[in-house]
Amino acid sequence: MKLAIYVHIPFCKSKCLYCDFYSIVSDRFEDYLFALLKEVELYKKVLEESEVETVYFGGGTPSVVPPSFLLKVLESLARFSKRFAPSEVTVEVNPESIDQKKLKTYKKIGINRISLGVQSCDDDVLKKIGRLYNEKTLRKKADIVLSSFENVNFDFILGLPGETDRTLDKNLKFLEKFTPQHTSLYFLEIDEGTRLFNLLKKKIVVLPDEEEVEKRHDIFVEFLKRKEFKRYEISNFSKPGMESQHNLFYWRNWNYLGLGASAGGHIGKERYTNVSDIKKYAEMVNRKIFPREYYHVNSEKEEALETIFMGLRTIEGVDLKRVKILLPLIERLQEKYTCYVKVKNDKIFLSERGMDYSKKIFSDLIEWYQEGEK
Ligand SMILES: C[S@@+](CC[C@H](N)C(=O)[O-])C[C@H]1O[C@@H](n2cnc3c(N)ncnc32)[C@H](O)[C@@H]1O
Ligand code: SF4
Structure with a gap:
């Protein structure tokens, strides 16, 4: 069975105002790594029948943990898998937590794709959303990522507080100078419970006008097309042949394992989501129980509905x-x-x-x- 593997790294240096992904601000990684390796063992049977095609370290901020942490996970996956020769191994990184040395080590341990969270290039916007870098740092880091790796993605978010036509222009100029092989372009989502949600409710922060954001989206998309990016998914654009192989597993509704706190998986007709809280997660795997808070076996119709949703x-x-x-x-x-x-x-x-x-x-x-x- 061909398999993709997602590994969640739930640590960040600080929490961005808009973010609803499960992550905590901590540098105590050891117990979590230990638990992750235990969870890999729980999937021994699945892995023994699997050819692992892609691995994706997402977060949180995988670049805050030492690369040796990621290597241990890769080694453990390799030990149990029928075949472990993934064509794509991605790590999500934040500009403030990477440097040349770390990138070099990533390469050495088999990582061949970097996804850099840019979000915006404008200092005022970055400050408003609680990012830890400015444009100057971003340019330096984008440069070293692009010169170290041949398969790079940049993430952008549209509709952020402080966004204007001028900040859009800055993003496009940045992409003119620093051109990756892949770009993800998301609309800002406001989730209840995030700091941004509360600031908006209290009218302390305002968002840009929705119609203006739509227009800027169209301009961004047109720009990417001019630069020979293909829109191969609603929010994803790639140079020819540089589509994210890992994400294609999701969109084709194929088999993937989700490892780590809050991660989700889809094997055959089974779907699951792990518990988020890392203590609870570690406790369960240490007791050799799948650390899940949701588990469901799809009917044929449910499976088909998911396939339509993802495929469209x-x-x-x-x-x-x-x-x-x-x-x-x-x-x-x-x-x-x-x-x-x-x-x-x-x-x-x-x-x-x-x-x-x-x-x-x-x-x-x-x-x-x-x-x-x-
Ligand atoms: C799970 S995040 C982790 C990546 C990394 N820690 C970072 O901050 O760049 C992956 C991507 O999801 C997108 N994202 C996160 N929260 C979002 C939100 N509320 N609305 C739209 N996109 C969001 C961002 O573009 C981000 O780069
Ligand atoms: S956007 Fe990235 S860095 Fe910011 S809190 Fe979410 S996962 Fe962490």
Whole structure:
């Protein structure tokens, strides 16, 4: 079985105002590493049947832990897997916690892809969202990442407090000078419980106008296209052949293991999410129990629905043979969204405009599915 592996590193130097991913500010990594290695052992049977294709260290901030930590995880995965020769091993890094030496060590231990969290290049915006670097540092770090690795992603967020046409322009100029092989472009999501959510509620912070943000999104997308990036997923753009192989496992609804606190996995028709709290997580794996807070075996219909949801995010779309159990739903979708939903060579996919309209399309899909299940 071909397998992708996600490993969650839940440590950060400080918490950004908008972030809802599970992470804590701590530098006590040892117990967590020990627990991660125990969790790998719990998946001995799965790994013994698996050819590991990709590994992704995400966070949190994987660049705050010593590279030796990541190496121990890789070694342990290699020990248990039927075949461990991943073509892609990614680590998410933050500008303030990488340097030339760390990047060199990453290379040595088999990491071949870097994902740098840029978010914005403007000092005022960076300050407003609680990032720990300024434009000057960012430029220095982007430069060393690009000169050390041939497969690099930059993450940007649109709609951040303080964003204007001028800050957009700065981002584009930055990308002109420092051009990675892959770019992710997200709209800011406001999650309840984040500091940003509370500041917005109290009107201490304001967000840029939504229509303006949409316009800036279009300008950003056009810019990326001019630079020969292909929009191969709603929020992801790559130079030819540089798509994220790991993320394609998610979007194709293939098999992946999620290891670590709050990580999620999908094996066969099983879906799970691990507990978030690292103490609880460690306690469970030490008792040799899968550290899960959610576990569900999908019905054939549920599996097909997930496959549609994930697949429609990409330009390759969904193979109709995989989802024929939900054919009536697909026909309804085609009828309502003739211009946005296309079928060609037994594949269903969204047009480029359809991608920008995906929220509405996905919400209809869910509604119709639930109606059918009543
Ligand atoms: C899980 S974060 C971790 C990456 C790394 N620690 C960093 O901060 O750059 C991965 C990416 O998710 C995106 N992200 C995180 N929170 C977001 C939010 N509330 N809205 C939109 N994108 C978000 C950011 O672009 C970020 O780089
Ligand atoms: S955005 Fe990244 S650095 Fe900031 S709190 Fe979230 S995971 Fe940590």
